[in-house]
Amino acid sequence: MVEMTDPRVIVALDFAEAAQAQALVARLDPAQCRLKVGKELFTRGGPALVAALQEKGFEVFLDLKFHDIPNTVAKACKAAADLGVWMVNVHALGGRRMMAAAREAIDAAAHRPRLIAVTVLTSMGDADLAEVGLQGSPEDNVRRLARLTASAGLDGVVCSPREVVMLRNTLGGDFQLITPGVRPAGAALNDQTRVATPEDAMRMGASYLVIGRPITQADDPLAALMAINEAILPLLPH
Numbered sequence: 001m002v003e004m005t006d007p008r009v010i011v012a013l014d015f016a017e018a019a020q021a022q023a024l025v026a027r028l029d030p031a032q033c034r035l036k037v038g039k040e041l042f043t044r045g046g047p048a049l050v051a052a053l054q055e056k057g058f059e060v061f062l063d064l065k066f067h068d069i070p071n072t073v074a075k076a077c078k079a080a081a082d083l084g085v086w087m088v089n090v091h092a093l094g095g096r097r098m099m100a101a102a103r104e105a106i107d108a109a110a111h112r113p114r115l116i117a118v119t120v121l122t123s124m125g126d127a128d129l130a131e132v133g134l135q136g137s138p139e140d141n142v143r144r145l146a147r148l149t150a151s152a153g154l155d156g157v158v159c160s161p162r163e164v165v166m167l168r169n170t171l172g173g174d175f176q177l178i179t180p181g182v183r184p185a186g187a188a189l190n191d192q193t194r195v196a197t198p199e200d201a202m203r204m205g206a207s208y209l210v211i212g213r214p215i216t217q218a219d220d221p222l223a224a225l226m227a228i229n230e231a232i233l234p235l236l237p238h
């Protein structure tokens with residue numbers, strides 16, 4: 001078995017019910033991955049579910065994408081920090097003051113999760129951006145908002161595999177790039193269109209890979225996860 005000190009795969013727990021998430025997690029190993037809890041599952045399972053996952057030894061990325069006035073987002077980030085999660089995120093479109101308030105709240109907490117931002121939702125194309133008044137291509141907006149995120153002192157951004165090289169070049173080595181849209185060679189694409197393999201995403205400069213269905217829908221989820229870890233192991237710093 002591959003020994004991982006800092007597992008790079010974050011398994012997306014996209015389940016409607018806490019019990020389904022728990023059943024899947026019982027088949028995983030906290031030494032091999034972290035877990036992402038998003039809006040649907042958190043709304044169902046709440047802090048109790050996050051606590052249960054953490055009790056089993058898993059670190060949790062709480063993917064709630066906070067976007068509100070600075071005071072409200074700061075308080076929400078503090079609440080997430082108090083839950084003991086490993087990572088939490090906000091929308092960069094909330095602006096510099098909102099992100100700085102989030103940073104300050106987390107820095108003041110006893111437990112300090114990593115704080116990242118979402119730049120442009122990958123579901124938004126040129127026409128969607130224009131309609132909400134954002135000029136330029138999705139890539140222009142991603143670059144601008146990632147720079148703003150870094151300058152507000154956040155730790156990284158969520159980005160698609162096709163943005164990894166540009167953001168790594170723009171923002172340097174320490175900035176964390178958390179990348180969904182990852183599919184092992186031969187895996188079903190599901191509804192993802194612009195995908196990269198785990199190896200390619202890591203080679204391009206991703207820090208962590210968010211992977212859902214190729215693991216959660218596999219006959220043997222742990223085997224699927226470990227195959228991904230084997231594939232990316234040679235690309236990790238030693």
Ligand code: C5P
Nearest residue numbers: 012014122180181192210211212213214
């Ligand atoms: O099952 P799959 O590997 O496609 O899951 C990917 C996860 O990453 C889902 O939780 C999805 O919501 C999330 N995500 C994404 N694309 C983004 C941002 C988040 O697929 N741009």
